[in-house]
Amino acid sequence: MSSGLITKLNPARLFRPTFSHGVHPEENKHFTSGKPIERHAFPPELNLLLSQNAGKPSVPIVHAGQEVVRGEPIARADGFMSVPLHAPATGVIKRIDLVPTAKGPRKPAIILKVYPGESQEILYGAPRDVDSMSPGEIIQAIQDAGLVGLGGAAFPTHVKLSPPPEHKVDTILINGCECEPYLTTDHRIMIEQADDLVRGTQIIMRAMGAERAIIGTEDNKPDAARTLSRALPADGSISVKMVRTKYPQGAEKMLAKALVNREIPSGNYPSSVGMGVFNVATTSQIGALIPWRRGVIERVVTVTGAGIEKRGNFLVPIGTPLRFILERLGYKGSAKYLIMGGPMMGDTVASLDVPITKGCGGIVVFRPEDLQQRNGEGELPCISCGKCVDACPMHLNPCQLGKLARKGRYLEMDEYHLFDCFECGCCHYVCPSGIPLVQYFRISKLMNRELKAAGK
Amino acid sequence: MPSEPSHIELRTSPHMRDTANVAMIMRNVVYALLPVCAYSVYQFGVSALALLVVCTIVCVGTEQLFCALSGKQSTTGDWSAVITGLLLALTLPPAFPLWMAAVAAFFGLAVGKLFFGGIGYNVMNPALVGRAFAQAAFTVPMTTWTPAMAPGRFTEFIPSTLTRPFMTPAPVNEWLGRVAADGFTGATPLALMKFEQVSTDAVQLLTGSVMGSAGETSALLIFLCGLYLIFRKMMNWRITFSILLSAYLLSGLFYLINPDVYPDPMFTILAGGLMLGAVFMATDMVASPETNRGIWIYGALIGVLTVIIRLFGGLNEGVMYAILLGNAASPLITRISQPRIHGATRKETTAS
Numbered sequence: 001m002s003s004g005l006i007t008k009l010n011p012a013r014l015f016r017p018t019f020s021h022g023v024h025p026e027e028n029k030h031f032t033s034g035k036p037i038e039r040h041a042f043p044p045e046l047n048l049l050l051s052q053n054a055g056k057p058s059v060p061i062v063h064a065g066q067e068v069v070r071g072e073p074i075a076r077a078d079g080f081m082s083v084p085l086h087a088p089a090t091g092v093i094k095r096i097d098l099v100p101t102a103k104g105p106r107k108p109a110i111i112l113k114v115y116p117g118e119s120q121e122i123l124y125g126a127p128r129d130v131d132s133m134s135p136g137e138i139i140q141a142i143q144d145a146g147l148v149g150l151g152g153a154a155f156p157t158h159v160k161l162s163p164p165p166e167h168k169v170d171t172i173l174i175n176g177c178e179c180e181p182y183l184t185t186d187h188r189i190m191i192e193q194a195d196d197l198v199r200g201t202q203i204i205m206r207a208m209g210a211e212r213a214i215i216g217t218e219d220n221k222p223d224a225a226r227t228l229s230r231a232l233p234a235d236g237s238i239s240v241k242m243v244r245t246k247y248p249q250g251a252e253k254m255l256a257k258a259l260v261n262r263e264i265p266s267g268n269y270p271s272s273v274g275m276g277v278f279n280v281a282t283t284s285q286i287g288a289l290i291p292w293r294r295g296v297i298e299r300v301v302t303v304t305g306a307g308i309e310k311r312g313n314f315l316v317p318i319g320t321p322l323r324f325i326l327e328r329l330g331y332k333g334s335a336k337y338l339i340m341g342g343p344m345m346g347d348t349v350a351s352l353d354v355p356i357t358k359g360c361g362g363i364v365v366f367r368p369e370d371l372q373q374r375n376g377e378g379e380l381p382c383i384s385c386g387k388c389v390d391a392c393p394m395h396l397n398p399c400q401l402g403k404l405a406r407k408g409r410y411l412e413m414d415e416y417h418l419f420d421c422f423e424c425g426c427c428h429y430v431c432p433s434g435i436p437l438v439q440y441f442r443i444s445k446l447m448n449r450e451l452k453a454a455g456k
Numbered sequence: 457m458p459s460e461p462s463h464i465e466l467r468t469s470p471h472m473r474d475t476a477n478v479a480m481i482m483r484n485v486v487y488a489l490l491p492v493c494a495y496s497v498y499q500f501g502v503s504a505l506a507l508l509v510v511c512t513i514v515c516v517g518t519e520q521l522f523c524a525l526s527g528k529q530s531t532t533g534d535w536s537a538v539i540t541g542l543l544l545a546l547t548l549p550p551a552f553p554l555w556m557a558a559v560a561a562f563f564g565l566a567v568g569k570l571f572f573g574g575i576g577y578n579v580m581n582p583a584l585v586g587r588a589f590a591q592a593a594f595t596v597p598m599t600t601w602t603p604a605m606a607p608g609r610f611t612e613f614i615p616s617t618l619t620r621p622f623m624t625p626a627p628v629n630e631w632l633g634r635v636a637a638d639g640f641t642g643a644t645p646l647a648l649m650k651f652e653q654v655s656t657d658a659v660q661l662l663t664g665s666v667m668g669s670a671g672e673t674s675a676l677l678i679f680l681c682g683l684y685l686i687f688r689k690m691m692n693w694r695i696t697f698s699i700l701l702s703a704y705l706l707s708g709l710f711y712l713i714n715p716d717v718y719p720d721p722m723f724t725i726l727a728g729g730l731m732l733g734a735v736f737m738a739t740d741m742v743a744s745p746e747t748n749r750g751i752w753i754y755g756a757l758i759g760v761l762t763v764i765i766r767l768f769g770g771l772n773e774g775v776m777y778a779i780l781l782g783n784a785a786s787p788l789i790t791r792i793s794q795p796r797i798h799g800a801t802r803k804e805t806t807a808s
Contacts, residue, residue, distance in 0.1 A: 019798075025472045181472060253798060266799040336465050343471040350466055364471070371471060380478055380534070381576030385741040386692065390748070395795045399746045417797050425470030432478045433576070439468040 013219050017261075018244035019254040021393045023426045025181045025247055025344065027220060032304050033184040035312045037192055040301075041328065042089050042120060046112040046319030047099040047355035048074070053148040054155045055081035060110055066093045071124030071294055074110055083146045083156050086295030088317035089114040090122060100351040102340040102360070109355070112319065125294040130203060138207040142286060146295040146358070151175060151186070151250070151279030152341055154359030157286070160278070161207050163271030172204050172213035173259055173270075176228075176280040177243065177250035179218060180342025183362040185300045186280045188313045190217065190224035193284040194231035200287030201238055208276050213238045215280070216259045218245040247344060248424040252277040254393050266420050281361065296358055301325075305343075307335025307365030316356050323352035325363065332367065339364040344425045380433035388427035388437065394420050398427035398437050405440035410447040418444055478575070481690045481741075482535035488681040489542045489736065495677055500550035500602070501609025503617040510554050512541030514561035522570040536575050540565055543583035543736055547669050547729060547776070548590065551602045551628055553619035560590035580783040581740040584776050591776070597625050601644055602632065646728045646772040649719050661726035675731040682735035691739050694748060698755025699734040699762075700725050706763045718767060730762060733775040743783040750786070750793035757789075758782040 051057035058075035068074055068087040075085035091114040098106040133141065143158035163169060174197070178186035190197060201213045217225050219242040228240045243249055243258045253264045255277060262273045270277045285296055297318055304311045309330030316325065322338060339346040340360050388398035396417055404413050418441065427437040497505045519537040523530045544561055564586020569578040591598050602614055616625035645656035661675055672678075685691035708721035725731065738744065738758055745754050758778045765774025 023474070025474075257798070263799045266797060268799070336463070337467060337471065338464055339469075339471055343469075345469050346471070347469065348464075348466045348471075350464070352464070366471060371467075371473070381574065383478060383576045383741045384744070384746050385481070386746040386748070386751075389746050389795065394798045396797055397747065397794055400790070400794075416794070420797055420799070423469075429470050429472060430474045430476075432474075432476050432481055434473075434477065436468060438470065442468075 013244055016219055016242055016244040017258040018246055018249065019257040019393060021391055021395065021426070022246040022248060022254070023391050023429050024245075025429060027245070028182045028304075029184050029187070029220065031182070031311050032302050032313055033187050033221075035184075035188075037188050037300050037313045037315055040314040040316045040320070040325065042114045042317055043320050043324040044114060044116065045094070045321075046088055046091075046114060046317060047321055047353070048085055048088070048110040048112060048319040049099065049101060049355060049357055050075055050085065050108050050110065051101075052085065052146075052154060052318070052358045053083055054153065055083075055159070057108070058082055058085045060096055062093045062110065064093055064095045067091070068093060068112070069122060069124050070120055071297055073295060074112075077143060081156060081159060083143055083148055083158070084295065085110070086124075086146055086297050087112060088297040088319055089120055090118050091115045100349075100354050102347045102349050102354050102357070104350065109319075123294070125292045127291060128293055130291050135207045135209065138203060138290070141290050141293070142207070144293075144295070145286075145289045147282060147285060147289070148296075148358050149279055150281035150285060150296075150299055150358060150361065152345070152359050152361060154357070157278070157282055160269075160271075160276060161204065163208075163269065163276070167269075167271035168274055169208045169210050169271055169276050170212070170274045171260060171276075172201065172208065172210045173252070173255055173275055173277045174201055174213060174215040174280055174283050175250055175252065175255055175277055176215055176217040176221070176224065177255060178221070179245075179247045179250035180344055180346075180362070181247070182304050182364050183302045183342050184304075184313055185302045185361040187221050187224055189281050189284050189300055190215075190221070191227050193288070194227050196287035197228065197280055197284040198231050198233065198238060198287070199291075200283035200285070202233070203286050203290055204276065204278060204283065205237065210276065211237065214259050215240045216243050216255055217241075218243055218249055220245040247426065248393055251393065251422060251424060253422075266417070299356070299358060299361070301356060301360060302362040303329055303365075304362065305335075305339075305365035306370045307332050307337075307367045308363075318358060319355045321352065322349065322354050322356070322363065325356075326352065326365070331365065334367040334369075335365045336368050337366040337371070339366065344429070345423065379435050382433055382435060385432060387430040387432065391426040391430045393424060393426060394422065396421055398441075401444070402427075402435055402437045402440055405437075405444045408447075410444050411451055413444055413448060418448060421445075476690070478536075479534045482539060484688055484690050485539050485685060485736070486535055486542065488685045489539065489546075491681055492546060492674075492678055492732075493542060495674055496546060496550070499604040499609075501606065501614075502612070503609070503614040504545075504550045506554055506613065506617060507548055507550070507552060507557055508542060508545040510557050511545035511548075511561045512538055514558045515541035515544070515565045518562050518565040519570065519574075522566065522574075528574075531574055534575060537565060540569070540582045540586070543581075544586045546672065546732060547583065547587045549598060549601055549669055551600055551614040551616045551625075552590075552594075552597050553616055553625045555619060555621040556590060556594045556597060559593075560586040563589040576742055578742055579787075580780050581737050581743050584737060584780055584783075587776055588780060600625075600628065602628060644728065644772070645723075646766065649723065649727070649772070656723065656727065658722050658726055661723070669729060669732075672729040672732045675726040678731045678735050685735075685739075691735075692741075692744070692748075692751055694751045695739045695744060695755050696734045698752050699730070699738055699759040702756040702759030703730060703763050704759075706760055707767070710763075710767060724763060724766070728766075728773050729775040733758075733762075733779050737775075738779045738782060740783070743786060745786045745790040745793060747790060747793045747795055749795065750789040753789050753793060754782050754786055757785060 056078045070090045094111040099109040147157040148154040515537040568582035568585030619625040686693045704721045707724035710718040761778035
């Protein structure tokens with residue numbers, strides 16, 4: 001609270017770059033921002049979803065009963081829009097089975113029984129000289145490492161590194177904004193893994209042929225900016241820039257606007273305006289894994305919210321079930337909502353058996369009283385106040401879209417750019433009538449696609 | 457081992473919410489109106505108080521009745537009916553008979569708001585619908601003005617206030633003879649301006665020691681109350697600003713052409729109901745456009761219409777009709793003033 005207030009009162013922030021619109025939810029990062037990353041214990045069993053990422057699921061290359069070493073590949077990429085999967089612990093493959101996911105449906109996963117008492121110190125991999133690798137070899141190595149966007153979208157990193165040939169990339173943006181309230185994963189990574197982060201940035205620059213990179217962070221993390229500045233290479237190719245703290249500053253379109261004043265055209269990738277945008281957690285993993293031929297086997301997760309007793313930042317093996325983490329950190333009795341991701345865009349889960357995936361940077365546990373739900377009020381009619389129009393970072397008209405969605409006029413919503421909505425939640429956040437606009441838009445997108453498919 | 461949550465529940469993102477809700481916004485508008493109400497009671501005494509009370513009770517009662525009739529949960533808790541009642545009372549002449557005020561309040565809320573489906577669905581500001589109804593149905597009482605600061609105003613009703621239902625109001629001439637200074641004409645500053653080309657001092661208009669509706673006399677107080685709402689981000693300042701600016705510019709133009717016939721622009725924005733209209737009436741969220749681009753057009757339209765009606769229409773006051781027309785036009789304005797989306801390409805901008 002107090003740190004947030006100091007940030008707000010600091011006149012320097014008025015001169016920091018930003019984007020127009022957006023909202024200022026209570027940050028609540030102070031609960032965990034000062035806590036160093038701590039290694040979390042290995043659970044008895046890991047549920048390794050084959051589909052960790054946007055794109056195609058991986059294909060298992062192991063069979064039940066097979067012993068695997070920590071870091072060994074256990075599933076291969078299925079084509080270009082796919083990445084392999086590595087064993088996060090030394091143990092034995094139990095079976096391949098369906099497990100619950102954060103989005104709801106049960107999906108196939110490799111169940112790995114971790115050897116009890118195993119020190120987990122042996123790690124698969126071998127050093128290599130990154131500097132002698134060609135851009136193509138680097139991109140292949142990044143796919144082999146199973147890297148996807150660790151900021152939440154889980155889009156395969158090597159695909160982002162391979163823009164269409166007509167797009168010339170000159171600038172790399174490293175996204176350390178972490179605009180989601182409560183989460184401090186990226187914050188800790190910037191402080192504790194600054195060298196890996198800089199190394200990763202250089203590897204990305206090489207792979208894309210870009211001359212400069214800018215690491216952007218919100219001005220509520222001045223300590224991260226200071227630490228990073230000290231780790232930068234002397235040649236000046238990488239710089240650190242603070243942007244104003246505002247949600248959703250961490251969306252790539254908003255960050256591009258704030259840092260280099262470029263607008264990514266509707267429906268296009270950042271490469272169309274000469275940029276590549278990568279999250280700090282992803283970049284740091286590139287710096288840590290690529291020189292060692294290793295794969296993603298664990299990630300930093302902020303476990304926070306008033307419903308949890310021991311809040312903090314933890315290095316958690318991929319596939320660890322939520323139940324194992326929460327039982328060790330302690331729930332409070334009335335905790336009712338388990339959010340994977342941040343409180344603005346994350347999903348609540350229906351089962352404690354949902355495992356940590358590569359895209360999950362936070363677990364936020366809320367009690368009903370933490371939601372600011374304005375009890376029993378429900379959804380009131382839209383009063384056309386225009387607050388959502390003023391909040392939408394994409395400059396859409398959520399008010400009009402919401403009215404069309406309510407009437408089921410899904411196809412007309414194209415006129416109002418429905419598919420430019422990236423579901424950041426600003427409109428629902430400000431709505432004084434409590435209209436669940438984002439949920440309307442999710443449904444509308446599905447219906448719109450279905451109606452179009454049916455019409456053809 | 458710590459206990460597991462008894463049951464976990466699903467909900468959709470976002471899981472955090474801003475604290476301002478409809479009832480809170482409306483309640484703050486009521487707070488902002490209270491000083492204006494208090495000042496009108498100070499100026500016009502118990503008659504103004506009775507008007508405020510009757511209009512508010514009738515508005516809230518009407519909403520309650522309609523909710524009960526349509527089997528809906530009562531919506532009076534959102535405070536919007538209270539705003540309508542207070543605003544209507546503030547636009548009526550202080551001597552307006554209470555039964556007529558009650559009819560106007562009922563009409564405004566029932567026809568202006570509830571027939572359309574209640575809050576959020578009204579096309580026009582319900583208080584102004586009520587006032588427009590009163591203007592048409594009760595023309596003489598709607599143009600009978602009484603002086604502010606009359607002696608004995610806190611102990612004695614103006615005779616016409618207590619007219620029995622469906623009766624013609626008692627003439628106020630005898631009462632005026634007792635309370636008013638010599639030479640009292642019963643004309644508002646706007647009427648003086650229109651029919652006799654007599655301007656009123658800006659200081660008098662700011663402080664409100666002039667003739668007028670119960671709540672439209674002190675421009676300064678209304679403006680300050682509006683600032684509170686702007687500060688709380690519960691009102692779009694662009695509406696007020698664009699109305700005042702466009703009215704100022706247009707009347708300034710006429711003043712430059714012929715200062716003998718046309719009022720000076722300061723007089724235009726301070727006299728009559730323009731300040732009350734620009735701060736509290738035109739800013740009705742439901743009946744104004746959603747987009748900021750649209751708001752500028754809407755405000756300019758209201759400002760221009762007000763000046764044109766005042767200068768060239770048969771009436772000496774045009775704020776009410778200007779706002780009602782602005783309300784009617786606002787869906788259209790919204791339609792043509794959609795925001796330019798982030799990353800819009802040229803093709804898309806022209807297509808929409």
